[in-house]
Ligand SMILES: [Fe+2]
């Protein structure tokens with residue numbers, strides 16, 4: 095028997111077409127209750143058009159301490175950004 | 189040798205931590221933090237959360253007695269917001285490794301406190317005005333400052349709360365303004381509410397800086413960004429003019445503008461009353477806590493049923 099209530103992370107899509115964004119979390123025993131609690135807690139002022147709830151224990155996170163080594167494959171690849179490139183004088187719409 | 193290396197490592201952690209704070213970087217739940225930073229945060233955030241929750245009681249008592257449908261809907265929405273604030277803050281507190289159950293039992297045992305302002309009774313409809321205007325007003329000054337607190341989850345909670353608070357103060361001030369321009373009885377009622385809530389409101393910022401021993405660390409770690417006295421002064425400076433606009437008188441004969449300081453001077457606070465209420469002897473301490481304990485116990489069957497239902501779904 096499960097004794098403690100689950101924690102669910104709440105993601106809200108503020109408008110049709112936009113990405114869901116993390117808003118916070120709620121306590122609830124099952125998924126329906128989690129959705130209803132999330133609605134009552136995070137969308138009292140029409141903040142959302144769609145809500146996702148995900149059990150907190152199902153989320154995998156990188157460690158912020160070793161973020162440097164974890165993210166360093168991207169450090170030396172400035173050529174992935176448009177500002178890296180030299181454009182001839184007068185070139186437009188590029 | 190090993191012990192020595194361990195101490196050195198801890199000192200290093202401490203140094204890195206303080207450097208982060210000094211650079212205004214936020215501390216996140218998984219980051220290393222000194223135990224005292226963690227326990228200070230748990231005490232402060234839980235006290236803040238409990239205040240939001242207990243704070244629903246004095247106003248909740250007036251929902252069924254609101255003088256119009258408009259004021260009833262507004263008060264209901266306001267009290268509901270406070271429940272939300274409590275939950276945001278419990279969430280932030282839980283990231284520090286304490287459970288919701290532990291937090292609630294600390295409240296019930298008296299190990300955790302809540303703001304003393306909620307241990308005063310609400311005797312008339314004007315008190316709804318005074319609470320929104322002064323109590324939420326004082327809370328806003330504190331919370332705006334805490335948006336810049338160093339602990340990430342607390343800071344994000346404050347930002348969300350501040351967005352919702354602005355209507356709370358306005359609805360209270362509107363009630364006061366309406367009463368103040370009404371019949372003589374109505375104006376007297378508003379003045380009486382201001383008289384009773386003024387001093388407790390400015391006590392909400394806590395003891396003077398010189399008598400507030402924990403402030404040092406809290407400022408060094410940027411848990412607090414402004415001292416009790418700075419926050420109190422800024423609340424008083426904002427509020428005096430608002431009282432004048434609606435023709436009510438702040439009950440402090442020593443209140444006057446100090447040109448040189450650029451602030452209002454004000455009278456001596458009755459610290460004996462403050463400590464008396466903090467230590468459990470205010471007019472409503474027992475009533476507030478008993479009510480919370482009863483509601484929590486009476487709700488146990490609902491939590492039990494929800495758990496049983498969830499377990500049944502897992503099995504099927
Ligand atoms: Fe609040």
Ligand SMILES: [Fe+2]
Pocket residue numbers: 270324353356
């Ligand atoms: Fe409020």
